Amino acid sequence: MLEEGTGKSPSRGWGWPLLLVTPALLIGLAAAFGEGSVVDWVIRQGFAPVCHQIGDRAIAVAGSRLVVCARCAGFYSGLAAAGIIVAAADGLGRRWRVQTVWFLLLIPLAVDGTANLLGVWSTPAAGRAVIGLLAAVPLAAALSETRHATI
Amino acid sequence: MQRSEATLRAIFWAGLGGGVASALPLFNLANCFCCLWAWLTGATAVALARQREPVEEADVPKLGALAGAYAALVMVTVGLLGQLMGLGGGFDMSSVGEFLPESMPAERLDWVDSVSGSGPIQVVFTLVGGMIVAALYAAFGALFMPSNSRVYGIIGNKGGGKTVSERTPRVGS
Numbered sequence: 001m002l003e004e005g006t007g008k009s010p011s012r013g014w015g016w017p018l019l020l021v022t023p024a025l026l027i028g029l030a031a032a033f034g035e036g037s038v039v040d041w042v043i044r045q046g047f048a049p050v051c052h053q054i055g056d057r058a059i060a061v062a063g064s065r066l067v068v069c070a071r072c073a074g075f076y077s078g079l080a081a082a083g084i085i086v087a088a089a090d091g092l093g094r095r096w097r098v099q100t101v102w103f104l105l106l107i108p109l110a111v112d113g114t115a116n117l118l119g120v121w122s123t124p125a126a127g128r129a130v131i132g133l134l135a136a137v138p139l140a141a142a143l144s145e146t147r148h149a150t151i
Numbered sequence: 152m153q154r155s156e157a158t159l160r161a162i163f164w165a166g167l168g169g170g171v172a173s174a175l176p177l178f179n180l181a182n183c184f185c186c187l188w189a190w191l192t193g194a195t196a197v198a199l200a201r202q203r204e205p206v207e208e209a210d211v212p213k214l215g216a217l218a219g220a221y222a223a224l225v226m227v228t229v230g231l232l233g234q235l236m237g238l239g240g241g242f243d244m245s246s247v248g249e250f251l252p253e254s255m256p257a258e259r260l261d262w263v264d265s266v267s268g269s270g271p272i273q274v275v276f277t278l279v280g281g282m283i284v285a286a287l288y289a290a291f292g293a294l295f296m297p298s299n300s301r302v303y304g305i306i307g308n309k310g311g312g313k314t315v316s317e318r319t320p321r322v323g324s
Contacts (some may be wrong), residue, residue, distance in 0.1 A: 019216070019293070022286050042276055046283025049173060049226065050186045050291075079290070109185065117183070139294045143212050 017090075020083030020140055023076040027066055035064035043067050059125050071113070074129030078136025086144040098141035109135035157203035158214060165196035165218045169288075170225025174233065186291045190215075192222040193292030212293035219292020220285045227281035231274070 026043050033039040044053065044067040051068045058065040059073055066073050089095060108131045115121050116128075123131070169192030172178045181187040193215025200206050200214060 016212070016293075019286065019290050023290065026283060026286075042279050043283060045276060045280040047287070048280075049179065049284055050182055050189065050287050052183060079294075113185070143294055 014087065016143060017083040017087035020079045020086070024080035027068060027073060027076060030067045031061045031064060040067060057125065057128070059129065069128070070125035071128040071132040074132030075136045078133035079140050082137055082140030086140065089144070095144070098138055102138035102141065105134040105138055155204060158200045161196045161199035162214065162218045162221055165192050165199055166221030167225055168195065169218070169222035171229055173222060173226040174229035189219055189222070189288045189291035190295035192218050192288070193296055197296050211296045215292035215296050216289040219288035223281060223285035223288040227277060227284065231277055
């Protein structure tokens, strides 16, 4: 999964890993300040265009709900984890090779999201979070692979 | 990434379209489908740029990210203008009360009500929120195109899942 690099540096830098980690950091920052705080409020508005933010579908951490729904929380967590792996791989001079079969992990996201939207079934918060997390991994890994494409 | 006229035009038009669509009521519901407008903006920017010149595989996520960030800027601007003209859209500060816990102290609720109605404060918070949206749109704009290139290797080219760079011989190699 982590292959030897070619010895040449890709567009190595902290930009892409930082971009992948930023959403999770913002969610964590809002959770740290707690629901109802100014920080939570502002960050919640920031995520409003990309998440329905329905309270019943949000995970509660230390008594306060996260600013995004469980699926988004899992997705951004997956992005953050992938971003850390990308940075670690670059630091070790390796590249993270994504397997094409990993993209099948996007199917549960599409199916579950559509089914919940149409009211076919209601997935528990933990399930939504796991589905979101799994879908984020191949996307972030493909981004990492693209950074090495011209080597 | 080379900032040629073609790439700048692609970023401009893709970002403009994605931002306006994201700001319009009802249209913005498409973002429920995994932030559709965000990654469509990135995909559109790459497609537009490729119509005029080759785009390196490594530049695809950069192009998508820039287009996504620009779309977020357009979205925030359009939303803000809509709010100022009383047409709605943008960050609805008055709705923030729906997300606040019932156990919140009364004086805090009063403060929230007073701040949410203040124009300058609303603009400041909108700008800060806009920066967050820009980061999210940039991430989504960058994420999907590399995956699309990979999946295209299976569906379109029967290349066994190889990336475009692996299928296309490099000039001079």
